[in-house]
Amino acid sequence: MTAVQASKIHPLYDALQAIVGDERVSDSPVIVSAYSKDACHLTAERPGVVVMPNSLEEVQAIVNLCRETKSPLVPAGGRNGICGACLPRVKNAVMLDMVNMDRIVKIDEDVMTVTVEAGLRWAELIHRLDEKGYKLGFRGPYGGNVGTVGGSTSINSIGYAASKFGPSTEGVVSLEVVLSSGEVIRTGTGWNMGAKLFARYSTYNDLTGLFLGDSGTLGVKTKVTLKIYPKAEHIVYGDFGFKTLEESTAAFLEVQKRGLTEELNLLADRQSTDTFFPGFLDRHKEINSMFASIVQETDEQLAARKMEIVREIALKHGGKDLGNFASQMHWSEMFNLVQPLYNNGFWLNTCHLRPITSIPELMKRCWKIFEKYRLLNNGIKWIASCLGADRAYATGWVTLFVPERSKMDLGLKAWNEMLDAIIDTGGCPYWNGLLWENRALKQTNPAFLETYRAIKKALDPDNILAPEVFTGVE
Ligand SMILES: Cc1cc2nc3c(=O)[nH]c(=O)nc-3n(C[C@H](O)[C@H](O)[C@H](O)COP(=O)(O)OP(=O)(O)OC[C@H]3O[C@@H](n4cnc5c(N)ncnc54)[C@H](O)[C@@H]3O)c2cc1C
Structure with a gap:
């Protein structure tokens, strides 16, 4: 992002720079304009500033900053959606570009899972698993060269091998999510700090499902654990x-x-x-x-x-x-x-x-x-x-x-x-976004919507995460 000079006028520019350094933050009009579209024709607001965290700690620090200053924060993956889901609905938002967080954290052969950072792209993950003799169930959306695991599971993406394994969300065993409080939650068997990540449904109710398909409104996914299978030749x-x-x-x-x-x-x-x-x-x-x-x-x-x-x-x-x-x-x-x-x-x-x-x-x-x-x-x-x-x-x-x-x-x-x-x-x-939201809202059972809104309020009382999403598009 440094090839183009930042304007340094966004109110959070200096504080964000203090978290990630010079090279991974920009409010240059060229950069924010590039970040104001995904892969479809729909448009919303431009972000005010773009920041690329490298680690869980940086995500937490950015979320804390946004909460303390009550600034809107919109997570983005590959921005390869074709429904406008990652586009800010409000002015001057901080866009959290997750694609630098693209490491494979662990391939756990004992329990047949892979844990990846949320910004990893599907094509890369498949290639790396293939080298080790494994495959995923759901392989990624047809745009999986660019789409990320975090982005896809945040909008219920569906695509390759869904006929056998169901949508992207079916393959998820556990999530690591940064909440708007800055705290980190690990779902599935991740509630037990000493256990492996091997099952989604365990002991409590399914908190993984709360964050799947949330369009970034309830938390920032930092890690996703997926099921893997032996390669089938x-x-x-x-x-x-x-x-x-x-x-x-x-x-x-x-x-x-x-x-x-x-x-x-x-x-x-x-x-x-x-x-x-x-x-x-x-x-x-x-x-x-x-x-x-x-x-x-x-x-x-x-x-x-x-x-x-x-x-x-x-x-x-x-x-x-x-x-x-x-x-x-x-x-x-x-x-x-x-x-x-x-x-x-x-x-x-x-x-x-x-x-x-x-x-x-x-x-x-x-x-x-x-x-x-x-x-x-x-x-x-x-x-x-x-x-x-x-x-x-x-x-x-x-x-x-x-x-x-x-x-x-x-x-x-x-x-x-x-x-x-x-x-x-x-x-x-399956997605919502600018493409579907008004039509979906017209058909939504009011009690369903009220329940979602109560959860949103409880998890994000200052409404900093992807504000205005699921409220209707003007
Ligand atoms: C050529 C082409 C083919 C495609 N084929 C398919 C297809 O077959 N199936 C399909 O479903 N889609 C398809 N798409 C759309 C797109 O590729 C997918 O929807 C993809 O999964 C989006 O991932 P992304 O990382 O680009 O997400 P983004 O567009 O960046 O974001 C999507 C949503 O996820 C949220 N988000 C992103 N990262 C995080 C995170 N870490 N934590 C919390 N929230 C987050 C964003 O706020 C936004 O709401 C296609 C697109 C193209 C251009």
């Missing part, structure tokens, strides 16, 4: 095409219910496959929807048998074997797969969770919207993709790609109708 891929979305959904649900795959991805219509893998369906004129399946096991025969079962299920539902190009590409290009989609233009995403059975209903609504706004005639492509998660739900990833600014108004109109359709058809966002 045997991977089998399979792509299956269907004439109708109803057929592909039925097969997708059956495969997902039976827990056969590491990753299971459905592309809901022909246009989605054409956007993702241009030309792939050219030789399959009758195919309108497809899924890509990846089986990964420690045993070769087990992997092969599981893929045979996936194939049997697909064929039973009228599917056609399309080979394995899409699924291989999907898995081997992990974290690099979706970036090239930016070539299609700005992303307007609608990422959310939904029962697999409700995919056709959503798509009927979306197709009407695509037609109403004549999206393809206007050069706006889409991908409607669903990733199987847990036993019977999916993440709906219906994204519009707006090729140029002049088409943005049109794209935004269609997108807003899609967001309404998603909520109307029983969808539940």
Whole structure:
């Protein structure tokens, strides 16, 4: 941050510099402007100053300073969210950039966990575990080159291998969190200062869950302990095409219910496959929807048998074997797969969770919207993709790609109708952020919200942590 001169006018500049030194704090307009966006088009307030702690003690000192001066503090990871979650809602906030805290603290082979600092990026973690013969369950969001473990678990991210292991939050065993009081809490078996971090549910209620998905409003995560598994060398891929979305959904649900795959991805219509893998369906004129399946096991025969079962299920539902190009590409290009989609233009995403059975209903609504706004005639492509998660739900990833600014108004109109359709058809966002907050709040049970607010008040009485988040977006 020192390449650009700090302005040194933020009221906390000197005090922050005293904590972290010259090089890891800046209030230069260039720096704060760079920190005023994440990876989507939504905007909020610019931070007043950015600070990069290197240690738990520095985080505590910064939190104490903010509490004593009643200054807003917003934690940030890779700022790779696509919902505006890490953007300050109030002016002059201190932005706490966690990416310098990226060490692997411990791989505990006895209890099969890895403890990492919260600013570590998923791609790096996977690589380092692979070298030691281990893998994670949930591997990271598709943007895992940049997204951090702390950021993802703070917004319920979902992505690679969620079909087998569930979302990012399911893999968490324990958290180390700095509270607004400056005190540190360790959850799971971490309550016992002499115990290993090996289980999430133990002795008391689940305090880990309190901080997962909190969008940084209840504490700053400094360490995350995740489950690890033996590396599984045997991977089998399979792509299956269907004439109708109803057929592909039925097969997708059956495969997902039976827990056969590491990753299971459905592309809901022909246009989605054409956007993702241009030309792939050219030789399959009758195919309108497809899924890509990846089986990964420690045993070769087990992997092969599981893929045979996936194939049997697909064929039973009228599917056609399309080979394995899409699924291989999907898995081997992990974290690099979706970036090239930016070539299609700005992303307007609608990422959310939904029962697999409700995919056709959503798509009927979306197709009407695509037609109403004549999206393809206007050069706006889409991908409607669903990733199987847990036993019977999916993440709906219906994204519009707006090729140029002049088409943005049109794209935004269609997108807003899609967001309404998603909520109307029983969808539940996994992130919140500027993208979803107003729509989510309208549907939220008042008692649920009051409970959250009471917890927030108890943990953060001066309301310094990510203030105004979960209160509505202007
Ligand atoms: C190409 C691309 C693909 C993507 N694919 C996916 C995908 O498949 N699935 C998915 O879920 N997302 C996806 N995303 C969005 C993004 O990558 C993820 O949501 C990611 O997990 C965000 O992590 P981050 O570190 O960038 O968090 P940030 O955006 O920096 O922050 C997210 C939230 O977490 C809070 N926070 C950050 N660090 C901490 C901390 N240490 N303590 C407390 N609170 C904290 C912030 O205040 C904010 O509320 C994608 C983005 C891109 C650009």
